[in-house]
Amino acid sequence: MKEITDYFNTVYDATFRELTRLSLLKAPEDDARDLLQNAYAKFFDLIRRRGKDAVRDPKAYLTTVLKHEIAHFHRSRARISLIPLEAAENEPADENVEELGVSDAASEEIISLLKTEPELTRRIFILCYGYGMKLGEIAEEMGVTEAAVRSRLARARKRIREQIKEENEK
């Protein structure tokens, strides 16, 4: 059993980051956690019952299982749109949003301010600046317009900048 657990931990550490990205793209944070847990639980069940050799490519297997969990999740939720299609297009878009450098987003301060952002904005921010995804890519995967993603990011950046400025002025 120890061998199976060690194997699971190896796979878990090697795949968790990518699966986190996928689940954050497709589901709200709370549900994304549940979906991830389900996918890993299925994988652990399988290798515990049939041994390590049961899955030749664990990453591909876990990705597929997670996709099914996500699909099942959305089917069972009466196919509610992932993102409320607000009038985001009317928001002033920040033209330079993609030019926000890595260093700008890297500080602990930004992360702590990020926690106060709306859940959806936080996900978009992390996918863009954390995982380095393009705005168009995020928009396509989430099923919304690029303008909506862009404006959410712009608003988040604006708020974060202002709060940092306020903190510095104190």
Place this chain on the structure above:
Amino acid sequence: MNEKNEQLMEYAENELMNKEGIRKKVLTGLPRRSAFKWQKALLPIAACFAAAVITVFAIPKARAEVLSWFKTNSLDEYLRRGEGRRTPIESLDEMIVKPGDKDAWGNEIGSVTDNRVTFAADEPVWQEIKDDFSIELGETLVDGEKMYLALRLGGLAALPELDAATGGNATRIPVPQDQVAKLFEDGKTPEIFLNGSARLWEPAKSGVWLVLDDGTELEFYDLGSIMYDPAIEEHLRLIASEFRHDDWMIDEEECAEISRRNKAALKGCALVGTVKFDLASLRLVDYGFADPMEFLSRYADENGILRAKAVYRSRSLAANGYITKLEAELGTACFDVAAFQRIEKLGVKAEPAELSSGTAILSYAEWVEANGRRNYNVTNLEAELSGVRFEALDGAYMNGIGLMNVRVRVTFPDAWSPEQCAAFSQCVGFYAEADGPRFEPSYFEREKIGEREYLFTFACINFPYSMYDRAEGIDKVRIVPVLRHVETMCLSNGEKRAVPLNKTVAKPDGGWFEDGEKTELTDGALTFVKK
């Protein structure tokens, strides 16, 4: 693409997703979480409702009153009554089909008329049961997704066996299962010692199973819960009363006598009941696949029909679990998986494709027995790809599932060795491009069908949610073969072992991944179109 930011990714993993928390829950085997929290909110209400229903149904008068609100207690009860004893209910009668009726669900049930017993254990008692065995299928009632079969079992077939060991010599006494269950209720144990001289074993399980061709058991219906004919019930009551003495002391003669009388009385009787199979549960139950739909896409044919053999089995408890003692075929049950979903067959558009040039490295992996242990070896071979031929056979698109049963035949050149053919079959995979977007198979199976021929069957059910409800269906599916040989074996301890050309590398102990780049064989691409 923007640059990645390690701190943000760590924040997402550790704080948003709670990486260590999930790991702990998975490893400690906590139940999977439901992502549908609104259902949890309904649990207390459901529990209260269930408690009220249970209370009402625990009181016979209240139960009868509630059931009288409905015209019949249940569909299977209606079917069990027999045509002569029913008050006709038009809507139900319309749903009933006779075995052999055309174009009905389960229409192949009852098609087996000869040699129904396909297996009986060698022991005399089972040979005797086999000789007396008779099974008759009356009607089939299909209620949306559920199928009810009316059965009439004759002879000793439906009786569980019971071992009564007397002084070291075992004698078998057929005893009705429900009565034995009552005996066990007192002791809450499957075996009862009778003054040290005799003991009863757990009875055999009798039931009807739905079984797939590869032996996968889908569902079974335990016959222990079905009703007996009144004549049998009376007889069983008498037999059971003989067994219920507080101070049992069965000697061999007594045991044999009870057995003889029991058999003689029961031979002329029949057991009537219904079994119920539920397609909805087939959709929901996980048969080891990542998704129930994957299971259906694997087993249903290109028309969306899932066929399963219906067999009667009587099983006996042995040291290593239940073993089948008697098996008899009833026919084939057909479930229309696509009953509520559209299915479109894909036709073949392009001619078979043949590779004309190029070389590839192919990995041949095998488990080898040596020195009392099994070793996993990987050998990299080189092969000229010229002459490798791909042929599209058939496939289907099911709305809400994706592509299913896509079949591709691959033929290798005469000059290729068996190892090269096997290596290619292990290294090859396929992408499916459905009206543009590309998908990897979620189910993939290879089968050797000739000396230099392999058949690949796969399904792609990982379509995105946005493609599930495509009203117009899928017009074109392009299949692209890809090769991936093993370049390195990555061990769980971080070590990497390269697999050089024309060398064999053994896997050391511990877990491993195989790593290597994929190469698309676009010359071998095939195209399916909507028929």
